[in-house]
Amino acid sequence: MKTILTVLLVAILAGETHAQSLPGGFVYLRDIDPTIIQDIRYATSNNFVGRPLSGYRAGECVVKREVGMRLKAVQQELASQNLSLKMFDCYRPARASLDMVAWSQNGRETTAERRYNPKIPKTELFRLGYIASRSQHSxxxxxxxxLVDLKADNSAKFDPSNAYADCTAPVGARPPEGSVDMGTGYDCTDVKGHTAAPSITPEQRAWRKRLVAAMGRQGFVNYSKEWWHFSLPGAGGAAYDFPIQPRRN
Known part of the structure; x- marks a missing residue:
């Protein structure tokens, strides 16, 4: 009996340690809904900076619990339509935003960076509201x-050696994202990336509206300059800077 009680106590303490490993009511989204696809781009080199950002030590979506529960509800609705959410970024350590600031001021613009900013110099991204030194993500x-169409072939992978077209190009020419065609790639700082951009096709517009509607039914609000960016009013608060660590199973 003593051995059994010891095992149970260790299990409880381990569970508490896991639950307390994130501050401020944050949780790993996988612990709430593991069916939501994740492609946390700032933990990789496949982003506008071209390397992992400071504080991204793992490609995990970390969210406030309320946000996670609402995402789970969105996912359940989409599942009946053979669709899935795909997360590109969730909680962002404050140090990552400062990393973006330093990047914007380094005086260089590579060909790979220009894929994300085809018409706007990166020194202008903050002034125009595409990047913030203090982000709601934090x-x-x-x-x-x-959105991902689960019936489609989503097997194409990003190849850093490929000379892809910029983020406003047709879907077959720009870097693959394994998702529906929203008219631009993720993090595309161009007017075509504005949610209501008139220059996209009717099908692309329909996908954007479908995403906005599904998120809106759970209280999420879209940012008009970025079809991919949503926030949940009242769910924020203080900004955090803890690093994103690998999730413990």
Missing amino acids: TGAALDLT
């Missing part, structure tokens, strides 16, 4: 995401 209230 409060846990903001998300970047898209």
Whole structure:
């Protein structure tokens, strides 16, 4: 009996340690809904900076619990339509935003970077509202995401050696994202990336509207300059800077 009680106590303490490993009511989205696809781009080199950002030590979506539960509800609705959410960014350590600031001021613009900013110099991205030195992502209230058609072939992978076209090009020419065609790639700082951009096709517009509607039914609000960016009013608060660590199973 003593051995059994010891095992149970160790299990309880381990569970508490896991539950307390994130501050401020944050949780790993996989612990709430493992069916939601994740492609946390700032933990990789496949982003506008071209390397992992400071604080991204794992490609895990971390969210406030309320946000996670609402995402789960969106996912359940989409599942009946053979669709899934795909997360590009969730909680963002404050140090990552400062990393973006330093990048914007380094005086260089590579060909790969220009794929994301085909018409706007990166020194202008903050002034125009595409990047913020203090991001809602750091409060846990903001998300970047898209839709995946689960019936489609989503097997194409990003190849850093490929000379892809910029983010406004037709879907077959720009880097693959394994998602529906929203008219631009993720993090595309161009007017075509504005949610209501008139220059996209009717089918692309329909996908954007479908995403906005599904998220809106759970209280999420879209940012008009970025079809992929959503926030949940009232879910934020103070900004955090804890790093994103690998999730413990």
